[in-house]
Amino acid sequence: MRFCGRVSAVFVAAAVFCLIDGLYSSVRVGSEVLELLPGQTLMVSGPSPLKNPLNSDFSARITPPGEDVRFILEGFFASYWFGSAMWRGAVRADAGAEPGRRELLIRFRGAPAKSAQKFLVHVWESESVKRAEDPSVLRRLTGVTPAMPGIACGVAGLLFGAFTFFWGRRYLKNLSGFGCSEVFRTDITENERRVFCLANDRKSRWEGVSCRIFSPEGEEIGQAVAQKADKGILEFSMPKDAPVSAGCLVELRRRAK
Numbered sequence: 001m002r003f004c005g006r007v008s009a010v011f012v013a014a015a016v017f018c019l020i021d022g023l024y025s026s027v028r029v030g031s032e033v034l035e036l037l038p039g040q041t042l043m044v045s046g047p048s049p050l051k052n053p054l055n056s057d058f059s060a061r062i063t064p065p066g067e068d069v070r071f072i073l074e075g076f077f078a079s080y081w082f083g084s085a086m087w088r089g090a091v092r093a094d095a096g097a098e099p100g101r102r103e104l105l106i107r108f109r110g111a112p113a114k115s116a117q118k119f120l121v122h123v124w125e126s127e128s129v130k131r132a133e134d135p136s137v138l139r140r141l142t143g144v145t146p147a148m149p150g151i152a153c154g155v156a157g158l159l160f161g162a163f164t165f166f167w168g169r170r171y172l173k174n175l176s177g178f179g180c181s182e183v184f185r186t187d188i189t190e191n192e193r194r195v196f197c198l199a200n201d202r203k204s205r206w207e208g209v210s211c212r213i214f215s216p217e218g219e220e221i222g223q224a225v226a227q228k229a230d231k232g233i234l235e236f237s238m239p240k241d242a243p244v245s246a247g248c249l250v251e252l253r254r255r256a257k
Contacts, residue, residue: 004164011157018138018150025136025146033120034104037127039095048076048085049115050108057109058087062121068097069121071104091121099125176200179253181234183213183246195224195236197250206234212251213244221248 029035036042050057053076060071073089091104104119124130134140138149175182181197188194195213199206206226213221213236221244224236234252238244 004160004167008157008160008164011153011160015150015154015157018146018153021136021138022146022150025134025139028135030120032118033122034091035122035124035130036091036093037124037130038093038097038099041090041092043088043090044119045086045088046106046117047079048087048108049111051085053085053087053108059107059109060089061105061107063103063105066098066102068094069102069123091119093123097123099123099129172198172200175249179251180214180249181252183244183248183250185246186244188240191240193238193240193242193244194227195238195244195248195250197234197236199229199232199234200252211236213238213242214249214251215243216247216249224250 034042034044055073058073060073062069062071070092071089072092073087075088077086077088078084079086087106100123102121102123104121106117106119108115124133131140131143136146138144138146172182181200183195183197185196186193187196206229209226210223211226213224215221222238222242224238224242224244227235227237229235234250236250
């Protein structure tokens, strides 16, 4: 059970790392940056300030100009969420395109100047150079985007976590049926060892009651004297040198005389 819990924690930590890595790289790069290699085509879209735009209203300019990198307008469509007009196009880098950065400026005739949309087109020399400069640690080391491993680790963490939860619930229920409770923490003070376990919904008075404690293998370790019960947690005291650790069992039903 503890092993499954540790595995779940590892998968959840990996999923959180992938999430942070992906968000960090997205913030560093920005949604307006278009990265591609020579010979690649990248689809891009954006909002239209005009309700019913025409091809003649649309203009795209790449600076510095050149024939090796160009923009191709594919048309207009309605937004899936709000029904507003959207444009869709493609940025094409020829096989012999020079590496470097270019600015793509999208304008609509008759629209306010502030409605202009700017994109940074970054043409990389090769995949290895692009990967070496990637702000994502995961992509830089493995070449894999953080999204897919993050989803996979998140799902695996949830599955192992759910399995651990239900298995642990069944385990505690079985322990309660035998009149026992598992030690989940021990503390050492100057004169004694404090042992903590669940009360298993037993409402009787516990102060001063002596209970036997067993190792996970079933060997009796000694007796512990209950000090207090608070919010369903029992606190016992034992000699300081008692070999008690998390995982040992406290016999609650049969109290020692």
